Amino acid sequence: MIDIADAAQKLQDAPLLKEEAVLPPPSQPADDIMNAVLDTPPPPPPSSPLPKKSRFSRMNIIVASLLFLLLTIPLAVYFVSQQRQLADTRSKAAYVTSESKLYIANLDKTSLSVIWKEQADSKGCAMAKNTQTKKETKACDDTLSRMHLITLTNLDPYTPHELSAQGGQKISLHPFFGATVISGLFDERKPPSRFVEGTIVTSGGQPLKDVFVVISPLLTDRFYFPIASKTDQQGVYSVDVSLIDAQIPASSDGYLVEVVDRLGKTLTEQKVGSASADQIPTVTVAQ
Known part of the structure; x- marks a missing residue:
């Protein structure tokens, strides 16, 4: 017969079961789990094209x-x-330092002058063609030069004329002026002709001969035709200032004088006072 007391004592003294020997760790508190979740940065979003x-x-x-x-x-x-x-174009008086361009000066009722520069020395001729009657007027310069100043006379008054020149090459009127020019364009306002003389000298007082002189009013806000001439052996030239007064009646503040040599090089540009009854102030060229 089994002794109940002895059996109970043996069970009490026996080792624990294996399942009882390995116990799971105590559960983590809920607050700690929530804090860990909040502290973990979110994963970056997957890159995707626009x-x-x-x-x-x-x-x-x-x-x-x-x-x-x-x-x-x-x-x-x-x-x-x-x-x-x-x-x-508006501020320069002569316009003559550009090659292969034909410019106008001394515009009157029945005459005008043309100025142009060649690339090499040549004898030049200028032509004016009446666009209505097709009549042609021609004049030539027999002097070998790169610069040319030729006056065409006996033009039909108040008539459009096409201008061209023939030297080393054929040159047409500069596009700035348009296709033609009208003789006597400013004749209604023109006062009586008033020819005055001026002198071009060197810094040593010697006359500067055979140079081109182009004179314009001291204005830069409007278009005008200059007057032009060439000095003689004494350095003297003559121009009709009424051709400027016809265009700019209030041009009494003086003139801009540009002196150009036969090669087309500008020797000087000077402002001078208004012309007296018969004289433009002397211009000195430093040499």
Whole structure:
């Protein structure tokens, strides 16, 4: 017969079961778990390309910007160059330092002068053609020179004329003046002719002969035709200042005198006072 007390004592003294020997760790408090979750940074979002609509919009902006630059830059350059050319034409008296361009001076009712520069010494001829009757008027310069100043006379008054010159090459009227010029354009306001003389001398007081003299009013805000002449052996020239007064009645502030040699080089540009009854102040060229 089993002793119940003895059996109970044996069970009490026996080792624990294996399942009882390996116990799970105590559970982590809920607050600690929540804090760990909050402290963990979120994973970065997966990279994805821009939507097609966004890419196309950005590309359209870039293309439009490039087209805008391609259109505006040439226009800006052209505008600046045209303004500079116009300013130079209005502010310079002679206009004669540019090759292969024909300019007008001494514009009167039945006559005018043409000025141009060749690339090499040559004898030149100037022609005026009446656009209505087709009548041609011609005059020539027998002197070998790069610079030419030729006066055409006996023109039909108040009539458009096409101008050209023939030296080393054929030269037409400068586009700034248009296709033709009208003789006597300012005749209605022209006072009586008033020829005055001037003298060009060197810094040593010697007369400067065979140089071209082109005179303009001291104005830069409007267009005008200058007057021009050439000095003789004594350095003296003669011009009709009424041809300027006809264009600019208020030109009493003085003149801009440009002196150019036979090679087309500008020797000096000087402002002088208004002409007296028969004299323009002497201009001195430093040499």
